[in-house]
Amino acid sequence: MRWLLLLAWLSLVEAQAQEAEISGLVINHTITRTGNDFYRKFSERINDAGDLKANLVIKERPSARWGILIWVELENSTVYREFLSPNATSQDETAYRAADGVLNEISRRQVESLFADHIDMDKDEL
Structure with missing residues (x-):
């Protein structure tokens, strides 16, 4: 009887561990x-929008010729990419526009x- 209770408890702990995924990180x-x-302005805009359900x-990648290539990844896929000039004055607007676009992509x-339809395959197998 104790083994049965122990197995039930272990399966419950394992199920809770699988569901406990950290989300809302901007790395x-x-x-x-x-x-x-x-990054700072982008994070401000994302945090102001509320709970983020993704990481x-x-x-x-800096470049002397083109400026700075900056991109945002969601689940290992690029959702935003743009070249920034290092001496541009409108960095705040660019970061806010990027954050809004990324939030729209997350919602979509x-x-x-x-x-x-995930009946035959798991989400990771697609």
């Missing part, structure tokens, strides 16, 4: 001051997942 993988400023990663994906 900074920028290396320049312009990228860091973009985002902001990355950048959530609605799309409600109508997706």
Whole structure:
């Protein structure tokens, strides 16, 4: 009888551990001051919008010729990408516009997942 209770308890703990996923993180993988400023303003806008149901990663690649390529990844796919000039004065507007676009993409994906058919395959297998 004790083994049965122990197995039931272990299966309950395992089910709760699988459901406990951290979400709402915006991870900074920028290396320049312009990228860091973009990250800060982007994060402000995302946090002002409310609870984020996904994790985002902001990355950048500086280039002497083109400026700074900055992109935002959601579930290992790029949802926003743009070249930024290091001396541009409208970085705040660009970050806010990017955040709004990413929030729209997150909402679109959530609605799309409600109508997706996952009977034969798991979500990761698609």
